[in-house]
Every structure is written in structure tokens, then in C-alpha cells.
Amino acid sequence: MVPEMVHYAPFIGGDRMLEAVRPWLSASAVVLGLLLAAPATSLAADPQKVLRIAFEVAETGFDPAKVTDNYSNQVTQVVFERLLSYDYLARPMKLVPGAAEALPDVTDNGKTYLFRLRKGIYFQPDPAFKGARRELTVADYAYSIKRFVDPANRSPWRFLVDGKIVGLDDVAKRAAQSKRFDYDAKVAGLEIVDRYTLRIRLNQSDYNFAYIMAMPAMSALAREVIEAYPDDSNAHPVGTGPYMLKSWTRKARIVLEANPDYREVIWDFVVSNDPRDQAAVAAMKGKRIPQIGRVEISVIEEEQSRWLAFQRGEIDFIDRFGSFAPIAIPDNKLSPDLAARGITWDRSVEPEITYYFFNMKDPVVGGYSKEKLALRRAMILAYDTAEEIRVIRKNQAIEDQMPVPAGVVGHDPAYRSIIRHDPQLANQLLDYYGYKKGSDGYRNDPSGKPFTIVLTSEPQATSREYDELWRKALDGIGLRFETRKSPFSDNIKAAEACQLAMWGSAWAADYPDGENFMQLLYGPNSHQSNHGCYESAAFDEMYVRMKNMPDSPERDRLFLLMSRQMEVDGAWKLGVSRYRNVLVYPQVKGYRYHPINTAVWEYLDIDPAARRQ
């Protein structure tokens, strides 16, 4: 269960780099050089190779410090670069150097991290650089980290660095007073040793910090660009990654093109026993990253439309097609019809959870009195997750027992929650605490006032199925229920402001450690990622203890205790972990699903000849 953290898999062999350069040294050597180099250096990205994909939810923007949704992050992942990245094929997931030369030197019991940046990485051209070539330096990483605590950014990622980096909180405090964040102020914990060396000092030991440095939020941004577009950083992503934003029609279409200045990176991953990995390696090994010259992303929110677009070959691969699982993968086998078209199937359990939070500040469902606890517990007991899995998810999910999913540190497969679907007990609990039924057959609160449970959800057809399941559950225990509909991107903003009484969403691991899930319940993260504004002293105390501990059995036990604390407080109705089923057309080469770096486009190739007309 514990992923190995330190593993070095070089992207580039020094020899190959030389070979790639050699053909251009002299005209006479060109032919010979190309012949010699052919197996190792294929040409750079081909604009004729177009990858077409669909997002099921609209993006919100491309400023890594401001966006949290998976869809926006997929784009920021390929436009920007982090110091660290993940090995494409290794499972359990392994960190590898990204823009850094090597994995960091961790000293001082996990309190000091020393990063060395690769030299000669340049930003994509942008008017903000006034025509000059702009090299990436570690100052850009320090700047990007400071942006999280700049109050003007109201960054939802602030929790990643809050109270963590030596001296950063002082600068943030001063900014809160002066209303202006001083980016030039020295922060002791972000020491720029030289242009290419960054020493990060932490207040407390944190053995997950290397994972954090691999998250899309930790991308390097150029200060000139942010200052050139102060109010619209979401629309001007300028990074050093393999792709750049070509055009953007908000909430409809995103076109990326390969970055011609992207440094030379060669596809070279260690092959495992998995035949799917072997196929990817056979197709891709030795090619230059990226091969695909253009990525076209359409936002197609309706599942059926996405499925039909895939059927017609309008998108090159599809994931999240739950309702169609019975025809795509009947009996958990790829349907012969799809197999005949050369389509391949890639399944894995997501390191993710779905959950419905209850807003603890809400006058109806919130609060910690026994009456309110009983109300929430009753709703949680009444909701039938097994039926959700069977009917709505077509058995393509497993029920979660704890907020830390399988494949993530802190998960215990033997753990059993105190929650069992039991509508009868739910009814009795409500009776017990004086929620008496009024003349309309629905319950009033113990003081006799009628109340309504309001669930926020999205206008899509699939959301209505969950609404119906909730309605059934709450009807069964005599609670009035209504839904409010608005788009996901609006809901997430309202949720961050703790304005929704009840809303369901999913959280996918940013890094394979349970802390990343428990932070969704940590009190001080209210108004950021803690959408229910859940605040429990007991939980928070355990969370802080867990955070300062290296991976150990005591730390694993804390995850169980925190899970139980969340259960007894009724902060969430915990849901499921979905299977990620991906169907891939034969023209796409090298596809493997990566649970964390979900945007794997740079590792793929397109064979236009194999594309069906």
C-alpha cells in the first residue's frame, strides 16, 4: 500500500541528446546522422497528428494557483512544469524529476528539501516577455509558491503551504495588513541558493512534501506574465511544458498545440509485466515527447453525447461512460463489437472518493447538537449506496468505508465504518429526537417548525438519477426534499464559500497519501477545500499529528480514527470509488491511464493511418 517514494527513472539519456543535435552540425553529416539517430530521435511533434478528446465538465481557467477541478488541471499539467513529476507506467506510482535534474535531497528529518533545476528550459513565447527568450529559474517556483498566500489570489491551494514554509506566513500576515503582497520580501524557507538551486525549509517535518511539489498547483509561472494580465491570469497560461494554449472558447473548446521550444525529452519508461504497458513501450520507446502536435478538447457534458461522439470516432478515447458499461463491457469483458474495431479497454480503480458533504454552518443540516447529528445520521443511513452502485453506476464502482481510498497511503481494506444502510433505524432516530410528522406527512424539527433539505446538483440527466435516489431515501424517512440546479463550475465556487447545504462531488488523489483526502475535512481549510466547513477539534488535532509523522503504523491508525470521527459527526455521506474504464481507438498509441497525472497526452502518439474514416 505504501508507494515507494524515491525512484529515479531518467527521461533523457545524455547520449541520445547528443545524437539528436549531431545531424545539424554539418551538411555532410546530416544523412548519416539521421540514419544513426533514427531509432532514438524521432521528429518533434507533428501538427498533422491531432488528438481529439472530451471533457465531461467545463474547465474553469488555467491559473494553477486558482483552479482546483480536474479538468482545468489537466490543461495546466501539460502547459506548465513542476519540479517533480510521476513515472508514466510505474505502479504504485513513483515520483521522477520533472524540471528538476534529480529528486530533491531531503535532510533534517524531512524539513529541508534541496531542488536542483535543469538548465536551459525556456518559457513559451509571450508578449509579456517583450520578445526576449525567458529562461526558467528557481525564482519562478518561489514566486509561484508565494502566490498561494497572496490574499488577492484567494487561492484554494493555500492549504498546501499554510503554516508549512518557514517565514511565508509572516509575509502573508503583513500582506493582510497592508492589502498588498510583497513578492520581493525574503522568505527564509524559500531560499534561492543560485539561479538553479532552491532550498525549501519547512516548519515541521513533512514527508509528503515531494508529492506536493509534483501537483499541478506547484507549476512555475513567470511573474512578468501574471503582472501583464493581472485580472485574467486564468486565460493566459504561459509555461514551459510540452503544450501551449492555442485557443480557448470558455466552457466549450480548448485547443492546445505542441510547444516548439519544449526541451528534448525522450519516451523511456521501464517496462513491467503488464501486457498493456508492454504495448505502450513497444509503440513509444525512444520517441521524442510530445509526438502529437495538436490536442483538441471539447466540453461534452452529457454522457450520451460523449458516448455517441466516441462511437462515431469523433473523440479518440473515452472515459467515464458509466451508463453504457452494460453494452461496452458486458460481463466485465470488452464487447466483441468494440473489439472488432480494434478498440482497447483499460480499467483501474480510481484513487478517489465520492461524497456528499453537509454544511456545518447551514441552519437546517448543520450544527453539532445531538438533534442535528441525528438528522444527518438519519439521512446518511437512509441513502442506499448499494442501489447507487447497482442501478446508476452499473456495478462500475465499489463502496467506500473510509475517506482514504484504495491505492493511497492510510487506506485499510479491513476497516469497516459504523454506517450501514438502515432506513428503519433512520426513522427511529428521527422519532427519538422529536422530529414529529406534521399534517402533510413530513417531519418538522423538534420545535415543530417545518424544514426542507436542499441538495444542489447539476442540470445533466445523470445528476437527476442521484437526485431521485436522494428523494427516495428522504421520502422514506419523511423529510421534505428539493434540488437546486446550477452548473458544476458555479457550484464549486458556491461550495468554496460554504453556501451550499448539501452537495456531492468527487475527490481524486493529488498525490497517493491519505493526507490529501483528510485535508477536505480539516477545520482551517474551511472556505477552501473543506466545502462543508466541518470543524472538529478532535479531528483537527489528529490531522496535525498525522501530518508531522513519517509513514508508520501509528500514522495509519490515525487515519482510521479520523475516519471514525468524521462518521460520528456526520460530516459526509461517503460514497464510492469508481472504476476508471477507458476505451481507446487503435490510432492512439501508448495509452495507459495515470490516476494522478491524468493528462497523459504528451506520452501518446497518433497513427493517422489507423484512424477510421
Add this chain to the structure above:
Amino acid sequence: MPFDKPQHVISPSLWALAWKRLVASRVAMVSLGIVAAFLMLIALSASGLIAKDWARETGVNYAPPSFLGEDIEQAGQPAAPGGPISASDKPTELPIQDPLADAIADIRGEKKAPGSEAPSGESQTVDPLADVMADIRAKGTQATVAETRASTLPFGADKWGRDVLKKTIKGSETSIFVGLAAAFVATLLGTVFGAVAGYYGRWLDDFFNWFYSVFTAIPYLLLILAVAAVLQQKGTLTIILILGLTGWTGTFRLIRGEYLKHKGREYVQAADAIGASNGRRMFVHIFPNVSHVVLVQLSIYTVAFIKAEVILSFLGFGVPVDVVSWGSMLNEAQNELILGKWWQLAAAGTAMALLVTAFSLFTDELRDALDPKLK
């Protein structure tokens, strides 16, 4: 033999003549019959005589229609690996106190052995809630008996196992009610606005024309969605308002034209001469002469709004989650059709097609009957 009884030649009224022409048309009678049958159906369902228990899950999920026989592949999708937690699994014991544990133990009639977390079966004492519990248990067993679900239903079941036939009847009630009510609102608004604009003319006419132009300048569906977004609240009444408030423009133009035409006629001048007030001239003298237009408009709108409700619900802006309508059924059917579960689509689609066709044909015949010169 139009004049069979020559004794007293009483010129029959417009309505009597129209009724006669209507009765003579077989198409009109058949379609009227269908519409009447639907109206009766929704009256029965609204009064709770039929389809009252449409939300009960009587069949298995996606139970096929009886004439197809049982679905052998019902169990087709096996539970994926890592399946459900078995009921015998006890919660992991941890030293965290559940604040509701006492209440739950109380409810379950379990008394905790002192100092022990696990409930002990031996130390059961008299349960203060024993009567209530027995009652609840009795109800519980009843519910379990009813749980036996049919493997087929006359018209199949939806994904939760609800009877599609009952659902369609309940859906008809919503859709037809919405259609009729919204048509009434729209026609009323259109008629009043049209009458005022056409009769008074001048700045009032300009005002209403301007208002009309603004409304028609916005694409219809967009307008509906905009109003829906502004109203926020979901409910049948909201849909009626949305459709009614956006749909009056057609009637307005027609009625305005009629009033413009009629206000100069001799009978109106005569009414003016005997001192009839403006209101009286508008609604007592002119209105009966244009009321056939209104009636035709009303029926055209009913058809249009039934369809509009379907579109709204299909787009997810329609009826709330505890209400079923043809639109919400078709919305659900999107994905079902591809899975081969066609019966919900068929039932809602057939019901809607039947009513809309019958209503449209009837409207056509009604117009012909009321205005024979147009033929």
C-alpha cells in the same frame, strides 16, 4: 337538407353552425374523442383514483414488458470485483465515542454492558420503546412482503422498477396540465394586450408593439431558458409561468389585427352611439366576434406548450425531481434506449404523439368549422 324545419327560420348562431360542421367531420370527432379520453385520464389520476402509487417500485430494475417475457440477462452485469461489504461485518472498533450510540442502543433495545463497547445480548432489560418497536417491526415486515418484485410488468419498468404505465399516466397529468394552464395564461395575456393595443391604438399600440418586438427579437428557446434561470425555483407552477409569460406574442398580433378591423365596423359605431363604454365595446361587442380566433389559438398553444414542457424537462430545466412528466421520462430514456430498454421511451413517446396529433387535428378542424370561408 339544411333547412328541415321551415316553420320559424331562426338564423343559427356561429357556434351552433360550427358544432354542426364539426360533428360532420369524422376526423374531428375521432380526435375529439382521443383528447376527451386523455382529459378523463388525467382527471382520474389527479383525483387519485388511478396511478396514485406510481412511485412504488413494483418490478425489478428495467423489468421488460410482459409480452416480451422475462429478461434472462437481468443478472447480466455481475458485481465487479471487490464487491459489497457483507452485513455480518462489524464496524471496526476504535476508541471514539459515537454521540448517538446511546440513542441507537436505546432504539435497538440494547443495553450496554458497563465498560464494554460491544452490545451484549444477555443484559437486555425492559425496553421503554417496546410497543413502538413492535409496531415498527410489524410495519417493517409488511414492507418486506411488498418487496417481492415482479420480473415483468405490462409495459415494463424504469430503472428503479417503477411501473412505466402508471408513470406515463402520471406524466400525462403533469404535461397536459402544464400545457393547458400555460396556454390559458398565454392566450389571456395575448388577448388582453391585443385588444387594448388594437382598440385604443396610438401610444398604447406603440407601447405594446414595442414590447412585442422585444419579446420576439429573442430566440424563443433562449428566452425560455433565460426566464427559467432567473426564476431559479423549480416547480410545475414555474414552468407554467415561463411558458405563459413568453408565449403570448402570437395571439397578441392576431387579436390586435382583429380589433383594428372591427373597431371601425358599423355595429361598434352603433354601440358607441347608444353610449356603450370602451370596456363594453371591447369585451361585450367585439370580443364575441373574435372569440373563435382565441379558441383556435388556445388549442394551438396547448399543443405547443406540451411540447415545450417536454423540451424543458429534457434539458433539465423542467419539473422537479419528485414530479414525473413526459419530458422527464424522455430525458431518462436517452441512455436507456442505447442499453436496449426502449419501453419508457415508447410509452411516453406514444402517449405524447397520440395526444399531440389528435389535438392538432382537432384544432385544424375547429378552425375550419369556425371560419368556413378560409377553406
